Amino acid sequence: MSDAEGRPVRLAAVRREDAADYLRLSRQRDDRVRLRTVILLLSAMFGLVSGTFLLTAAPRAVLYASIAVLVGVLGVVGSPADKPLLDVAAVKPRVRKLTADVLMRAFLAAGLCKSDDPIVFPAPIMRDGPGWRAVIDLPYGIKADTAIKKRNDLAAGLDLDEVQVWPERVRGTAGSARRLALWVADEDPYAKESGLWPLISKGQVDVFEPFPFGEDQRGRLVCLQLMFTSLLVGAIPRMGKTFAARVPALACALDPIVELHIYDGKGGQDWRAFERVAHRVGFGVRDEVVLALVEDLRTLVAEMNRRYDTIATLPPDICPESKGSPRNNTLVGSLSGGV
Structure with missing residues (x-):
């Protein structure tokens, strides 16, 4: 009733010698004390009258029922937040609507805007696949890259x-440097299966064009174009390195002009199926496999140099910008790819 929890804040204003802040806090304290005093007096009067009636005039059954209800209500009100009276067997995912108020609270908590300088919504918040999408303009001077971090x-x-x-x-x-698109998923996008690779049953790949590699967090198809992509797949054990690396190798196997040169130092079963389609294969770290890999790489370097020398002699109408491919130039030869 005395607003004791606000006393440290008021004392801090006194130490800062901030008269305006102290007066504001004092007015807030007076309002709280008045309200809480009224509530306390009314509650005491109601409790006294009710208790007297139950003890003197009410039947025993009503008295016991009132005590049971009172204990239950006080138990719910006074129970710790992390220890509910009743627990559930499973926690259901919370799918909630994304609103401007919810986003404003989040950006205020993240320190990306202020109450007197809020975020702005240049477009309505709407459903986008299995989630909500909001376009947000941050206050002037706040960069979208800062919000992403x-x-x-x-x-x-x-x-x-x-x-x-x-x-x-x-x-x-x-867009602009302060415009942000925020997509909020209904559930964990990585908790669901991504499904089969689109080309697992049929199809042909042109490695000079994009081919399906996977899905992003919104379930949209992600494509790779090996002409402009180099891959280095790495992770801790059991995170799917082999699965990720085999997808582009499978795509190359679906292009009839590609040569696959596959060497697996571990030598297990992961890459054995490629023996039927690869141009060169090697498994394990035995001397003969390592020597074969070295000789194969030397051969590929020599072939690469031959092709560059050939391209250098071709006119611009055949190889514009000194670039050529088997799709438009039979003089260059077939593509050689290595995994």
């Missing part, structure tokens, strides 16, 4: 796991 803070402000929160820049004429 505070992804965990935004997730905490939204009360969600960070794997459900995906901020990204809005670029081009429709």
